[in-house]
Amino acid sequence: MAEIVMVRHGQAAFASDDYDRLTDIGWEQARLLGEYFSAAERGFDVVFTGTMRRHRETLAGIRDVFAQSMPAIAMPEALAIPELNEYDFHSLVDAYLANIGQEIDRSEPRSFYRTLRLALIAWSRGELSDVLETWAAFEHRARSTLTRLAETQGRVLVVTSGGPISAMLREALKLDVETMVNLNLQAKNSGITRYFSKGEQFHLNTFNAVPHLAAASHQHLITYT
Template sequence: MGQIYLVRHGQASFGSANYDQLSELGQEQARLLGEWFAGTHQQFHRVVCGGMKRHRQTADACIAALPKLSRIDLDWETDPDFNEYDHHEVLVKHRPEFDDPGEVKRFLASSPNAKYAFQDIFQAAMSRWMSGHYDGEYREPWPAFQRRCVGALRKVMAGAEKSQSILVFTSGGTISTICQHILNLQNKQVAELNWSLVNCAVTKLLFQGDRVTLSTLNSYAHLEWLGKPHTVTYR
């Protein structure tokens, strides 16, 4: 039976001019994951990265922590179908004024509980995107994103040899949508699951042929073992 490890990228640079890069903590999270894999003697046969910078940075930091012999024969590939949805477009279609980064910063600065206020707004933006009433307004409507994520998973499975262990570096929305496919979740549950996924957490799938099951979801023991709460982040 084959194994697919879906890794959410490390903490990105939320609030900066370029979100698509790891923060210093994000680099540390990825390194800790690699050390955890090394300590548990986990062997991988393939590495698949989404096409985003934060995916590759997470992969590089994680794999660099593995023993040299474990890295030599790894097959690497990039598949943009594991990319995240366009969170900026989803947000701006709901709140057009947030197209201006300065307006987002002003909103966060003026909100007593900025993190939760922004989460409420983004949750509403996700509901709009998923509703099906405005599909023509988005470059990638929700059903198209679902098909892309499931298609990416199927490609990995179809290209795998029996009993392969495959590391996939991707994003929270992609992982949540793949879980929706496996567990038959409602759209609302996908959005809620997405909020709960920890940066650099691992979701493990088992597959045989075209059958796939969920083994573990959102595992981040590798971040907890240091006993430092700051290493566990969600944004």
């Protein structure tokens, strides 16, 4: 039996010259999550993370606070695997806009994510060309990662992105693509998705929860980018 705790990275720097880094809010989300984990006085037996900077920084924020609060409970070194990386959403949006012959204001989140939703649906249908990864390849790596997690015992922390989290949710719960995409675009920064697994059976316990941001003083820290 394994308890698998998946965490989406903290807020990244949307519409900046380097999206793949945490904002000040993103660092604060990670630190508060570290406090939440340490309050339970339980560590993790295995830690996985993607290889992206925002994954590493989110884990660093969690780990730093956890080490200060729970010095007697060591958090193992992370196994960094590219299968936990996000799809390249910029290339998907580029390909979709090229298909329809339009452009959007990419600095405006509502416009961008509305277009991304359409791009993801088109990607799943094989309607986009010149993309860095096929939909089939994306689903395959999500499926193989879920299989790897199923073979892991104990309490497992996984720091990744909204895309892989929703793709693994689709696999575990047999969701249709449109439902998966809708859940993907609802993913909160530093949100927790928790499973209990036995063999290849996954039982969803929590999706997209932010108990570490529940206080009224932390409501401004609930973000989606």
